[in-house]
Every structure is written in structure tokens, then in C-alpha cells.
Amino acid sequence: MAEPGRRGGKEDSAARAEALYADAFVWDAHAGFESWPTTDLRNLAIWKDAGVDFLSVNVGYDVQRWTDTVRVLAAFRRWFEASEDFVLAGSVSDVRAARSAGRMAVAFDLEGMNALDGDLDLLHLVHALGVRQILFAYNRNNLAGGGCHDEDAGLTDFGRAAVHEMNDLGILVDCSHCGYRTTMDAMELSCAPVIFSHSNPRALRDHERNIRDEQATACAATGGVIGVNGIGLFLGEDDIRTEALADHVEYLLDLVGPDHVGIGLDYFFEAEVDASFQDALAGNEDYWPREQYPGRAIRCAAPSQLGELTALLLARGRSEAEVRAVLGGNFLRVAGEVWG
Numbered sequence: 001m002a003e004p005g006r007r008g009g010k011e012d013s014a015a016r017a018e019a020l021y022a023d024a025f026v027w028d029a030h031a032g033f034e035s036w037p038t039t040d041l042r043n044l045a046i047w048k049d050a051g052v053d054f055l056s057v058n059v060g061y062d063v064q065r066w067t068d069t070v071r072v073l074a075a076f077r078r079w080f081e082a083s084e085d086f087v088l089a090g091s092v093s094d095v096r097a098a099r100s101a102g103r104m105a106v107a108f109d110l111e112g113m114n115a116l117d118g119d120l121d122l123l124h125l126v127h128a129l130g131v132r133q134i135l136f137a138y139n140r141n142n143l144a145g146g147g148c149h150d151e152d153a154g155l156t157d158f159g160r161a162a163v164h165e166m167n168d169l170g171i172l173v174d175c176s177h178c179g180y181r182t183t184m185d186a187m188e189l190s191c192a193p194v195i196f197s198h199s200n201p202r203a204l205r206d207h208e209r210n211i212r213d214e215q216a217t218a219c220a221a222t223g224g225v226i227g228v229n230g231i232g233l234f235l236g237e238d239d240i241r242t243e244a245l246a247d248h249v250e251y252l253l254d255l256v257g258p259d260h261v262g263i264g265l266d267y268f269f270e271a272e273v274d275a276s277f278q279d280a281l282a283g284n285e286d287y288w289p290r291e292q293y294p295g296r297a298i299r300c301a302a303p304s305q306l307g308e309l310t311a312l313l314l315a316r317g318r319s320e321a322e323v324r325a326v327l328g329g330n331f332l333r334v335a336g337e338v339w340g
């Protein structure tokens with residue numbers, strides 16, 4: 001045992017990482033579970049117990065019907081109204097107030113604009129109901145733009161109109177899951193910072209869900225943030241080690257600088273892996289082409305690894321300021337600019 005005053009460097013650095021993680025604002029820009037009115041939101045304790053202060057929770061994606069999203073919004077809103085530990089936030093001041101009160105804040109996101117059913121009035125409605133982040137197309141092309149596993153289509157007229165409305169309303173324009181041209185169109189068109197809520201650099205792992213360097217640099221040029229995704233298939237060969245997460249974070253830090261990198265783990269509950277999502281994945285090759293998703297099981301790095309990620313980034317020589325920015329400072333800044 002080391003005596004006081006003679007503590008080893010390792011203990012010092014572990015204590016420093018722990019203190020930093022406890023004090024830092026932790027923002028996870030996307031949860032990957034499939035949402036249904038029956039989804040057990042008590043599972044959000046996985047994030048809260050891991051020290052996450054804010055989580056973006058999807059209320060629908062293109063594979064579901066838009067009416068499913070309405071039901072999910074109704075059920076989730078009711079659940080949050082009754083919750084003591086979790087709060088549905090509409091602004092960054094709500095998010096900060098939640099943290100001060102020891103609660104975890106959540107806002108909703110949509111993965112694909114099928115949920116809008118071609119009607120921009122629904123954009124206003126979902127905003128009023130708590131949606132603060134929307135991407136255009138989930139893997140496949142749709143009414144708004146191109147998906148990453150489909151022909152490389154640009155934004156449609158509807159998609160372009162949606163960008164303007166999202167800028168006006170204060171909804172984060174998200175390019176994860178979208179095709180290359182759609183992402184570049186959106187970043188050129190948007191007046192506000194654009195994010196990739198949960199996308200990894202393709203330079204480290206050549207998967208269609210990951211993004212090219214020029215997409216990342218264009219995102220940074222809008223003032224936006226790229227959230228590193230924890231899914232093993234997007235980090236490497238089904239690699240969910242914290243080292244792999246740190247590698248992707250560091251690649252982006254070197255490419256776009258410390259103000260434009262964040263976390264969007266995409267974590268889902270374990271029970272979900274064996275159930276509905278895996279069935280959907282196996283039975284729907286249009287959305288998940290077999291050559292891109294060769295295995296049936298998908299694993300994801302857990303929120304509980306974020307403390308270890310903090311220690312690893314510090315050990316690799318990243319500054320405390322950089323690590324705080326990655327853990328949540330950057331997404332907090334962008335949300336403050338966009339949500340109003």
C-alpha cells in the first residue's frame with residue numbers, strides 16, 4: 001500500500017480522472033434502443049448510474065410508422081411527467097437545472113423523416129412535444145434525402161424545406177445515417193451548426209455508416225459536433241473496448257480539433273439485442289444490408305465505460321479541457337446555440 005505523500009503516479013491519475021468525470025458535464029447524443037409505447041424507460045437508470053447528465057432518446061425511426069411515433073411520444077411524455085429521476089428538457093437551462101437537482105435530462109430525437117409523413121406541420125408538432133434533434137434518412141433513401149446504405153441522393157425539396165424549418169424552430173440538424181450528398185447538402189444549407197449525433201470516422205473503420213474526413217471537417221466548419229458511436233461494428237471488428245472508443249475520439253480530435261468531438265454511444269438495453277431489433281435487422285435487409293451487417297448479434301460499448309474513457313484520454317496526454325469538451329461540453333454548447 002502506498003503511504004500518503006508517496007502515492008504512485010497511477011493512483012494519482014486514476015483519482016484525477018475520477019474527479020474530472022464526476023465534475024464534467026456528460027452528454028450522450030443518442031440512445032440506440034428501439035422505442036415503443038411499452039418500452040421500459042426504467043432502463044434509463046443505466047445511463048444515470050453511469051454519470052450521464054443528458055441523453056437524446058429516439059421516439060421513432062424510418063422503419064416504424066409515423067403513427068407509432070405519435071404513440072411513443074404520448075407514452076414517453078406521460079412517463080416523464082411522473083418520473084422523479086428523469087426530466088424531459090426543452091432547453092439547455094432545463095438540462096442544467098436537472099443536473100443541479102440530481103436528475104438526468106432527456107430530449108427526444110427522430111431517426112429519419114418518415115415520421116413527418118411529408119407534412120412540415122408535423123415538424124412543429126414534434127418540436128412542441130419535445131423533439132430537439134432529427135436526421136433526414138435512416139440508412140435508406142426517403143422523402144427527405146439519401147440514406148447511407150442506398151444510392152447517393154441529395155436532399156429533396158422536402159428535406160431542404162425541413163432544414164429551414166428546423167433552423168427556425170431550434171431543432172438540431174443531424175446527419176448520422178444519411179448518405180454522403182445529403183449530409184454535404186444539409187451542412188451547406190443550414191444556418192445553424194449541424195451535428196453527426198452518432199457516427200465514426202471511416203478512416204479507422206471502413207463501414208458505410210461511418211463518415212469520411214471531408215464530412216467531419218464540413219461539420220466542424222458549421223460549428224457542429226461529431227458524436228463517437230459505441231457499436232462494435234462501427235468501431236472495428238465488433239470491437240467495444242474503451243481503447244477503440246478512445247482511438248475514434250482521438251482521430252477526430254486530430255482531424256477537426258477539440259471543439260467538435262462528442263459522444264453518441266447508441267447504447268441499447270441488452271434484452272433488446274435478442275428481441276425486436278435483432279428480428280427487425282435479420283428480416284429487413286433493405287435497411288441493414290447483409291454485407292454491412294454480417295453477424296446477427298450487435299454489441300455496443302456501455303455508458304459505464306465513459307469513466308474509463310476519461311482516464312484513457314488523460315493517460316494519452318489529452319488535456320482536461322479537451323476531455324471535458326468531448327464528454328459533453330461541445331454538445332452542450334451547440335444545443336445552447338440551436339435550441340435557444
Ligand SMILES: [Zn+2]
Binds near residue numbers: 111176198
Ligand atoms: Zn442510429
